[in-house]
Amino acid sequence: MTLQEKPGLLARLDDGPVICAEGYLFECERRGYLQAGAFVPEVVLDHPEVVTGLHREFVHAGSDVVEAFTYYGHREKMRLIGKEHLLEELNRRALELAREVAEESGALFAGDLSNTNLFSPDDDSRRTVRAMFEEQAGWAVECGVDFIIAETFSFAEEALIALDVVRETGLPAVVTLALHQEPLTRDGLSPAEACKRLEDAGADVVGLNCIRGPRTMLPHVAAVRAAVTCHVAALPVPYRTTIAQPTMQSLRDPDFDGRPFPTALDPFTCNRYELADFGAAALELGVRYLGVCCGAGPHHIRALAEAAGRTPAASTYTADMSKHAFLGTDPSLRPENQGYAEKL
Numbered sequence: 591m592t593l594q595e596k597p598g599l600l601a602r603l604d605d606g607p608v609i610c611a612e613g614y615l616f617e618c619e620r621r622g623y624l625q626a627g628a629f630v631p632e633v634v635l636d637h638p639e640v641v642t643g644l645h646r647e648f649v650h651a652g653s654d655v656v657e658a659f660t661y662y663g664h665r666e667k668m669r670l671i672g673k674e675h676l677l678e679e680l681n682r683r684a685l686e687l688a689r690e691v692a693e694e695s696g697a698l699f700a701g702d703l704s705n706t707n708l709f710s711p712d713d714d715s716r717r718t719v720r721a722m723f724e725e726q727a728g729w730a731v732e733c734g735v736d737f738i739i740a741e742t743f744s745f746a747e748e749a750l751i752a753l754d755v756v757r758e759t760g761l762p763a764v765v766t767l768a769l770h771q772e773p774l775t776r777d778g779l780s781p782a783e784a785c786k787r788l789e790d791a792g793a794d795v796v797g798l799n800c801i802r803g804p805r806t807m808l809p810h811v812a813a814v815r816a817a818v819t820c821h822v823a824a825l826p827v828p829y830r831t832t833i834a835q836p837t838m839q840s841l842r843d844p845d846f847d848g849r850p851f852p853t854a855l856d857p858f859t860c861n862r863y864e865l866a867d868f869g870a871a872a873l874e875l876g877v878r879y880l881g882v883c884c885g886a887g888p889h890h891i892r893a894l895a896e897a898a899g900r901t902p903a904a905s906t907y908t909a910d911m912s913k914h915a916f917l918g919t920d921p922s923l924r925p926e927n928q929g930y931a932e933k934l
């Protein structure tokens with residue numbers, strides 16, 4: 591399939607669900623190629639083969655989108671680690687890595703903008719923030735992205751600035767907000783209100799990503815779905831957040847003396863079936879742009895893709911316990927082993 595023949599994001603969404611794997615920061619950190627804390631995607635320059643491999647694994651597992659790993663590769667983060675001089679190189683490299691996998695697989699190629707951590711409604715940060723979005727969006731356009739994701743904004747106004755920059759590129763815009771413990775943006779809007787403003791300002795897809803797990807994100811996704819007419823996105827983190835601890839940052843582990851976020855969240859990890867259930871519930875609501883954010887592994891993405899009726903390449907290896915030596919049902923298995931199953 592040539593790039594020209596490849597259906598675009600909006601055509602695919604009109605046709606059915608689109609799966610987008612996210613969570614590159616956490617996965618590269620787990621693998622030992624990225625430092626938690628500043629969370630800057632230096633792996634793009636230091637170990638590009640890891641990023642390429644992860645892009646391929648996510649596509650193999652069912653992701654329809656290869657998202658360039660420029661998340662937190664913006665000017666403020668590069669300044670923070672003393673490597674602002676590598677900003678453009680990192681962005682261009684991340685885009686090239688994603689483009690390669692999108693081209694070879696026929697997946698969509700997405701650019702990525704994120705919260706700057708500089709925005710404040712009370713000062714003159716708007717100009718700085720906008721310039722940061724403009725430089726990153728510019729490199730994404732030059733590299734030929736199919737659309738641009740602007741994600742994890744806790745200020746609706748910052749999301750609106752990012753959207754305005756994406757709109758100027760003429761490319762489709764996916765804009766997702768990050769909802770912390772209080773179910774409002776930091777500028778005081780409900781997710782439904784904020785997403786309606788984004789839709790009115792020209793976003794093609796609006797919704798929520800990151801921070802909240804499936805259980806504590808879904809009700810807000812439902813409210814967004816009811817408030818807008820455009821496509822809706824939902825990309826939770828794969829953690830068992832609760833009403834009392836609704837975000838991955840607020841989770842507390844009685845067996846661990848410290849804050850589990852971000853490096854000790856393991857015991858809270860959702861299994862693949864929980865992500866499949868989330869996908870089914872979101873689809874039932876009419877949400878079509880689905881994914882998993884920080885903490886996602888390929889098994890989560892495959893479960894989500896299968897919940898959407900897909901059979902990605904990784905489905906070749908979807909579990910089949912019928913041939914398990916002790917728990918299986920295959921007639922050739924030894925009955926004494928099957929009889930021992932309860933003692934396993």
Ligand SMILES: [Zn+2]
Binds near residue numbers: 613799800801827883
């Ligand atoms: Zn995330």
